Amino acid sequence: VSRCTSFDLTVSGWQKMENPGTQSAGTLYCPHPLRLSIVAEEVATFYAKMLDHEYTSKEIFQKNFFTDWREEMTAEERDLICEFSKCDFGEMHRYFVEQSEKKKDMSKEEKEVLKEETKKLTEEYGYCLLDGHKEKIGNFRVEPPGLFRGRGEHPKMGKLKKRILPEDIIINCSNDSKTPEPPKGHKWKEVRHDDTVTWLASWVENVQGSIKYIMLNPSSKLKGEKDWQKYEIARKLKLKVETIRKEYERDWKSKEMKKRQKGVAVYFIDKLALRAGNEKEEGETADTVGCCSLRVEHITLHKELDGQECVVEFDFLGKDSIRYYNKVPVDKRVFKNLKLFMENKNPEDDLFDRINTTYLNKTLNNSMTGLTAKVFRTYNASTTLQEQLSKLTSRMWHKLLSYNRANRAVAILCNHQRTAPKTFEKSMQNLQQKIELKQKQLDEAKAELKKAKSDYRESKTEKLKRLVEQKEKMVKRLQEQLKKLQLQMTDREENKVIALGTSKLNYLDPRISVAWCKKFDVPIEKIYNKTQRDKFAWAIDMTNEDFEF
DNA sequence: ATCACGACTTGATTCCACCACC
DNA sequence: GGTGGTGGAATCAAGTCGTGAT
Known part of the structure; x- marks a missing residue:
């Protein structure tokens, strides 16, 4: 513990203490400053640093912080500081704002020293x-x-x-x-x-x-080998998946409720790439769920919705409290089963009350060695990428945009989200302006072309003919540029709350991307940055353009 | 069957350096 | 030369899944 400086925590509402006792806790005046012990001060700075963050305003955050803070205080401090709302962290906060300003203002040389x-x-x-x-x-x-x-x-x-x-x-x-x-x-x-x-x-x-x-970096041999194994298991599932689907479809008719629930749960995991959903200790973590821990309140059944039959509406918080919202038409037999599972239950009861992830994984492992719930996500993601790539890649389109789109299809499947960048609206506006400008230029060019054409009709000189050709070229170029900008706009808009990184790093067999790059002559650097190339070195080494997941 | 624990992967957010642009 | 926008790296939380004891 080191004291970078000494702060005065302003605490109001107490009378002057005649004899505060220790040297570390100074004199407290109302509402004058109080000098804290080193340990209590450090904990206080943790809070002060976060002051302009939203969560410091949350009651639970404040309560937990205050309880733990008081535990670090000296007995005297604990006596003096008993009400959170009377503490003013303003001075500390300002100090850290200043510090970060100073850091920003450091000279090039100073920064260089730090970097070194x-x-x-x-x-x-x-x-x-x-x-x-x-x-x-x-x-x-x-x-x-x-x-x-x-x-x-x-x-x-x-x-x-x-x-x-x-x-x-x-x-x-x-x-x-x-x-x-x-x-x-x-x-x-x-x-x-x-x-x-x-x-x-x-x-x-x-x-x-x-x-x-x-642990080791993903670029290490150890991690790379593990990664490769993971994708090999997912490929094995690809060969086996039809059999497994038949298996769980049979389970839907089982007289054993447990088997029925398992059959429907695996169907969700397969079709929707849901996570397994381990049970969690109540009150210890945020209330989030996965497939096996879904509760009745998380789904709504619609006999008919928007012209589709047997629609299940999912609405729950998954990993990291990211909302999963989806309306999915399901097999009739699944729909019937769900109705059955929900009968006579309260909203907060488990939908699949007879099963858990351990049981589910055990049965999966019987169907195929090494198979667990998460393999379906890997399998589903990688297959989707491969399909989308072959569907979307064409000469007409910018290839990277095609790749992005395929990647995005996977991210949507896996529900990988991000909070929209703070600068999103502004950068969209900028792009919009560019598009409008381009449109104007295009309109002008078109007008010029029209005029050139009519001039040429008047007198068919070689010079005017060339002018027409020149204007035609100009229009075409502008049209292409406009289209590219519009495409970029769509791309960005579609990516607003979608995070591509997670799937790229954890779910997509890199060999698919490497093969695609080779096939379409796209340099691998366009798809993977340096870190990613290090992580996927094993795939870049071994893959040719014929690779199929 | 249930539980606690241990190891490892997956995940969003934050931080930071760099670079295009004014 | 400043600055703000962005991509990549770092951070650390939150999952999955296996094991072994009870």
């Missing part, structure tokens, strides 16, 4: 040796203390995430390697030599009690 320092750190700590190969580490820094920000309505938002000390950290390295030295005056919690796992270091995080790991 981080580079040195990366070189020293950012790599490890695995089976004699130097490999990049993904996250080689321990997570710093701060306030926990969960996603969605997280019951633990605002809680203090404590500082991790060497005494909390387990090091995992091989027997014969040189054990990394702990910082001076400290010891590691443990040094072990477990070659059945891939992590290099771990610690237990205090908010959720979960284990955090230091």
Whole structure:
């Protein structure tokens, strides 16, 4: 813990203390400033830094923060500071705003020095040796203390995430390697030599009690091999999927309710690429669901909707509290079953009350070794990309736009969303302006062409003929440019709340993209940036244009 | 069957450096 | 030369799924 500066936390509403007691907690006046102990001050700064963030205004966030903050206070501070609403973090906040201004105003040279320092750190700590190969580490820094920000309505938002000390950290390295030295005056919690796992270091995080790991970068051989395996299993599913579909269709008629539920659940997972939906501890996390944890309240059945029969309307919060909303026409038998599953249940009851992910995965594994619910997502995503690419790629279209569209189809399937960029509206307006300008130019060019043509009809000179040709060319070029801009506009509009990155990185067999690039003579750099090329090096190496997922 | 835990993948958001544009 | 827009990297939360104890 280091004190960068000393703040005065302004606390109002108390009378002057005659003798506050300790040296660290200074004199408190009403409503004058209070000097905090180092530990309490640091925690206070965590909050102060976030002041203009929306979640600091949330009651749960404030409550959790205040409770944890008070635990870090000295007894005296705890006596003085008992009401959150009377604390003013303004001065601290201003300090950090100033700091970031200062950082921005640093000279080029100063920035260069900093850059050099981080580079040195990366070189020293950012790599490890695995089976004699130097490999990049993904996250080689321990997570710093701060306030926990969960996603969605997280019951633990605002809680203090404590500082991790060497005494909390387990090091995992091989027997014969040189054990990394702990910082001076400290010891590691443990040094072990477990070659059945891939992590290099771990610690237990205090908010959720979960284990955090230091692991290798996706570019490493270890991760690459795993990635390749994943896609191979998904390809195996492609060969087997018709049989599996017949299996679960049979389940829809089973006299065992459990089997029926399983059959419908797998149908959803297959058709809609839903996640498995493990059960979660209530009150510990945000209330989100996946397939197996769907509740009655998350679906609405429509015998008929918008001219379609047997429509299921899904509306629930999935991973990261991202809303899944979809209206899907389903098989009649599925529809009937759903009705049955919902009978005599309350909205908050489980839709599939007889099954869970463990059971579901067990039966999937019986159908095909290695098959689990998530394989369907990978399979579905990669197949969709391949289909869309062959459907959309044409000479007429800009190839990258085709790729984007195919990628987008997958992102929509997987419900990968993002919050629209802050600058979205503005950049759309700019584009719109460009389009209008281009349109005007085109109109003018067209008029000129018309005139040139009529001139040419008047007197058929060679010169005028060339003028007509020239104007025709001009119109054509402008038309193309306009079309390109409009396409770009559509592309951007369609991408407003869709995130392409996740599917590209985790669901799309890179060999599909590599093969497509080779087939259509698109440089791989147009599709994958440097990091991505490193991660997918295995695929770039082994794939030719004939690859089929 | 149920549970807790451990390891690993997947995911949105935030941060930051760079580059086109004025 | 400043600046704002953007893509890529970093961050760290939140899933999936397997294991082993009860």
